[in-house]
Amino acid sequence: MGFGPMMSSLMRNKTGAILVALQIAVTLAIVINSLFIIMQRVEKMNRDSGIDVPNVIITDVRGFGDDFNVVDSISNDIELIKSIPGVIAATVSNHAPLTGSGSGTGLRTVADETVVPVGTARYRWSEEGLDALGVELARGRNFYPEEVQYILPTSNSAAPASILVTQALADELFPDEDALGKTVYWGSLEPSTIVGIIDHMHGSWVNWSKLGNVVVQPGKPAYTNNRYIIRVQPGMRDEVMPLIEQRLGESNRRRVVKDVRALEDIAARSYRRDRGMAIVLTVVISFLIGLTGLVIVGLSSFHVTQRTKQIGTRRALGARRIDIVRQFMLENWLITTAGAALGVILTVAVAYWLEVSFELPRLDWRYLPGGIVVLWVLSSIAVYEPARRAASVPPAVATRSV
Amino acid sequence: MFNYNVKLALKSMRRNPIMTALMIAAISVGIGVCMTTLTVYYLMSSNPIPHKSDVLFAVTIDSWNPLRPFDDDYPERAPHQLTFHDAERLIDVGKGIRQTAMFESSLIIEPAGEDQLPFEVGARVTYTDFFPMFDVPFLFGSAWDRSADTNGEPVVVLTRELNERLFGGADSVGETLTMQGMRFQVVGVIDTWEPTPRYYDPINGGFQRINEMFIPFSLTRVLELNSTGSDWGWKSEDITSFEQWLNSESVWVQYFVQLDSPRDRDDYVTHLDAYVTEQKKLGRFERPMNNSIHNVTEWMEYHEVVANDARVLVGLSFLFLIVCLLSTIALLLTKFVGKNSETSLRRALGASRNAIFRQQIVEVAVIGFAGGLLGLMLTLLGLEGIEYLYEAPPGLVNLDWLMVTTAIAIAIASSMVAGLYPAWRVCRIPPAAQLKTQ
Incomplete structure (x- = not known):
């Protein structure tokens, strides 16, 4: 099978092909740069802190009044906290x-x-x-x-x-x-x-x-x-926290138990901007990939309907189903690749803008080939069903007058 | 004619529901993503006090370490806060103008009866000028008398929320409450006031809630109040008493002045220079003279109130909108091409190119409008998500009318732009050409 029918049909809808290629290019630029940012944030959040974060509780108390003795209060509190079952230190x-x-x-x-x-x-x-x-x-x-x-x-x-x-x-x-x-x-x-x-x-x-x-x-x-750092046995945290709050509260009325919190929650809050950014970007690129995929499906299906006659004629002249599928897949692959080539330039431009304007780290080049492969696979999936449908046009349709 | 066009548009949209749905989806998702990020950016970068942002100034003077600058990344910058004793003396330097020194602290409200529990509240320790300078609205009472600024009188201004908690929202002016063993008299309750960003204190967080109450700066000594905000020090000093801490070189007090004319500004900076020159004679301020005043916008830029992430998101989401537009153009083009025979027929029956063009544009506008509305809903959903993810105080992230209009305008404008080329292509179809080939 030659490039002939494919090229001629591409040339007949030049603007359409260019538009899809452009869309793929911009999609690539957004997806790769976003993925890069997401991966960095995820890496940052997953760093080893060296601390047994899930089993640590942080408690803040504050005394008031003239007769409040802070040293006594701390020593009593520590003793009381350590008497609670499950507390290690x-x-x-x-x-x-x-x-x-x-x-x-x-x-x-x-x-x-x-x-x-x-x-x-x-x-x-x-x-x-x-x-x-x-x-x-x-x-x-x-x-x-x-x-x-x-x-x-x-x-x-x-x-x-x-x-x-x-x-x-x-x-x-x-x-x-x-x-x-x-x-x-x-x-x-x-x-x-x-x-x-x-x-x-x-x-x-x-x-x-x-x-x-x-x-x-x-x-x-x-x-x-007064800030207390408390570690409990694995799995005991949520059981111990209310006990700390209750016992400290009862033991001394001249003192406010301001906060009893899991270090895990505090740390998550410290990382909330990174987590937020990673999630927002994930949502954005999911929408983007979904949209681009659907558009490719939509356009291909439309072209199949448009070209029923051409396909029928080719089938009547001896083209096999596989040839038709191949034609559509190849056509799509050509557009995707042209888009990806342009997309690489655009991706680097966006990465440069992010690096210069926001002091973000330089894009890891390995994301580029990765992104292109993913695009190929996705666009092939998107076009497969319409292509299969195209191939099932019976040869007889060509001869029928529409 | 317009009605006829709309009718034709709806008919044509129905004929190809998948394409139509895709176009509306593309526009709405594009608008949704763009407007969400744009709203966040707009909120972060908005001028919280437009009519006064160029007359309110944060004051900085360079009392830092002679051996190295306060901020190695910006060596030209003086420390962003002042020492306590400099702040106290600057009040005299600026006599006659509206000005305030301030910091954040916290106090415990002691229970009045057996059934109540003590609790801690955040306080802004400041001068009475704070309220008129920053346009703080009052619900009951007023700011404290100027005398309280010097006498250390135990008076307090509550936020509406704290007044709700303490006095059930009643007019509590004249009521008392006990803090740090001292009876405070309530002189005022402010109305809801959430400047966004919290421009008067970006140092301790531009998007924090405001402090729950306000007390006079002169109480610092009386109650030995510590700052719960940031403090920075460079000199190792022997500190064994609160007074020594107040006289130390640690910087932890913020300072704002209101200067209405350029002349006032020049005069004030001259006064600052004179103050520093005098202090230099006493052996302090060993760094080169570096006194400046920063208006509200400059001060927010100085502290990078707008997170870089917000800018990156705006940039990426506009690229996203471009993808959505490209999709729409491609879809429209395909769809219009599919209507070739119908167009030819209409042309053959006498419709002018103009009429065909208008017809296509109306169809595009209808799609744009639908996409815009759906996009707005997505924006609301997106903002809800942002508020949750970033644990923003409720009500901080809001869509105002300006943003709603912007969203619809962007939707319609961009779909028109997307529709122009396809519509132009369609109306160039020669009459009857399509009919012939069939």
């Missing part, structure tokens, strides 16, 4: 990771103010902190209980002797050496010694490029708001 902390609110600081390896410090999230918790988050200590040791003191807002505590850092922070501070046992300096140039290295843990701000940089000071922050 609990600590008071200045902040909780993945929440979007936290404290940041800069560390240096030399006591020199002119050296640019390495930025990191900073936490302060007790010897149970690691366990309360389910974070693994890779090397070194955890805090000793005697290193953990209550920190009042007005007590300008000196830099702690011992600190923990994540491997990511250790690598940035000491790229060529082992950080364990090394001394680092705070903004005040006071020194602290790294006594333990946390394998991996995310800090507070999920959109920060240095999310893995975390430094931990020993201590129990006794500020106006």
Whole structure:
């Protein structure tokens, strides 16, 4: 079978073919760029936080009144929380990771103010902190209980002797050496010694490029708001949460239990923009692929009806059914490929626009061949049914006068 | 004639229901996607106070670390907030003009009776000028007296919502409530007020709800109020008391002024410069002089209130609309070609080219209108989805009349554009040519 009948029929409806090719080109540009953005967001959301997120509960309380003793309150609360069955560990902390609110600081390896410090999230918790988050200590040791003191807002505590850092922070501070046992300096140039290295843990701000940089000071922050990090046995979270709220509420009337929340929900909220973007784009490209597919089906069916006579004539002259199907499929393939070729240029143009205007990462080129293959398959599926119908036109139709 | 055209259009649409449905679907989906993203973008970038956006200014002065800038990515920028003590002194510098220093805090409302529970509320700690500057509407009472700005009087302005919760929505002016062990007197209740974006505080979130109550800035010392918003520090200072914290170099106070004329603006910046020069003599402000005022639009751009994602979505969805239009053109063309014989017949019977053209355009417009209506419904659905996905406060994402009209206009205009070429093609069919071949 030759290109003859196909080309002649394409030439007869030039504008139609060009329009479909254009539509395919723009579709490709949108789908590939959107897919690329979706994949990035999904990757971002699925990063390993190093924390046992599903089993961690964050609780905020705040006392009031002159007779409220914050230190007593914290120590009673921790004791009470740990008496609830299913609770593995609990600590008071200045902040909780993945929440979007936290404290940041800069560390240096030399006591020199002119050296640019390495930025990191900073936490302060007790010897149970690691366990309360389910974070693994890779090397070194955890805090000793005697290193953990209550920190009042007005007590300008000196830099702690011992600190923990994540491997990511250790690598940035000491790229060529082992950080364990090394001394680092705070903004005040006071020194602290790294006594333990946390394998991996995310800090507070999920959109920060240095999310893995975390430094931990020993201590129990006794500020106006007291935040507890609590870890429970797998599957116990939803059972324990109302108990915490109820028991804390009953134990002290001079205090408001502001919030008892699953870290999982807080983290999901931190990622809501990324999740939202991924979902919106998925909906958009589903609509787009659906629409383009339906249009191809619609146009092909219409052409089949239009060309009943031509098909009949060809069949009468000896063309087999397979030849007719092949003609339609090939015709469609040619249009799709022309569209895809134009689409590649358009895709790169859109990717360039996104990269330059919005500082989005550069498009991974492997998405292009992938997208083209998907287009081929989809458009073939879309045109198959009309083509099959075309092939079933009986030869006799050609001779009938319409 | 128009009625006849519409009748013919409907007839022709019915004759080919699948094609018609596809065209309407293409236009409605295109409109739905475009209008959803456009509405979100429009809300994010809309000017929340158009008549005053060029007379309200955020003030920044560079009290930051002499060794490095506040923001390494924008080294020319001063810190976006002020130290507490600078803010206090700027109130004197700007005497006579409308101005306010402010920050977010939170207090516990203590129960009045045994049956009530204490609860925490967010507060904006500010000056009485806040209300007239930002056009805050009052339901009951008014802003506090200017004297409360200096005396640390325990007065409070409630939002409508909090007043509902505390006093069942009644006029509560003169009522009292206890916070931090102190009896506060309610002086006013504001009416519903949700500026979108929350332009006076993009630092702590441009799309947050407003704080539930307002109390005088002069209470900061009295109640030792801490900021629950962002604070940034660069200097390591020995802080063992609240007073030392207030005098520290940490920046956590926002500052707004209203300056009505260019002359006022020049004068104010001169005053700022004089203040900083004087402070430099005391050994502070070691960075180069960098005082500026930013009007509302500049301030929102500064804080990138419009998320890049929203712009990307608008761009992609307009490409989507192009696909929808291409579909419509292709479908129309095919359909009109299919009507060749009918057109020939009408031409042979005396219909002018003009009449045929008009006929096609009416048909396209009917399709466009139907697509637009359906598209609007899709937009409402889309916005509902966006509100859910991004956990926006209810009522934040809304379709106003401007957007509705825009949607219909885009639908009809784009379908007309799509219909022009096919209609032109159709009316060039020679009369009777089609009849002959049959």
